[in-house]
Amino acid sequence: MDARLKIKVTSKITDAQGATAEMVIFSDATYKAIGDKRYLMYEETEGSGLEGTKTLLSYESGLVRIKRYGDVNSDLVIQLDATHENFYRTPYGIFEMQTSGKSVHWDDNGRLEILMDYQLCLTSDGTCSHVFIEIEEL
Template sequence: MGKNAFISLKSFNELDTNEVIEVITPGEFEKIENGYKAIYNETELSGMEGTTTTLKILENELVLEREGSTSARMNFKEGETSISMYNTPYGVLDLQIHTDELKLDIDENGGDIFAKYSMALGGQPPIKTNLTVSVKIN
């Protein structure tokens, strides 16, 4: 059983740095065998209501998994490219992520994550995106 936590996510793409998406949500945070795990439920605001998001924070990798109305598994590992399927209520899209930078500063009390990556969805040109995540135990 995890600890109650507030999980803050902030994302913006480099095409429009004024359009910042920021979500602060209650969730759970726990230590797992090879790292940590933060879990939260998406809301109507994210457009993914009915979806549970799990962030697995490993030694040098971030894995974002979504299950529910939207499902996906996205891997972020510095210098590497991952490919996954992004299942939405509107269809399945091919998702390609190349992680330029990944900083993980997490321990049993929470912490911070920063990822800078290029994401190409459904064969479109890649968009450079910055993601910051903060986990605070409450």
């Protein structure tokens, strides 16, 4: 299955003090299924603060990998009940992070729906945020 899609990406980030920021972007995307692996690629927009960056999500056996290419480069792994070490490279430096998956849902039967709920912690100072991402086909 290869397809061009229009998607809506909703991100909610709650910081350690309980303040929540929500961001919604709309983007064109490409979707590919190869065997049991799934791939979704889209370009970030100005609204995300990552304009000029491509995001590639891959999914297999309950594990989501979020790779970003451009001014910001990252490779985050989200997996239910697992903690992974990750790196986020920005023009301001490299940040080491940990992700701990709370839930992962990827459904491409009919319309595409992806839900990820995870904790993201900066390794350097232990600051953690709760991240919820929903991607849906329009």
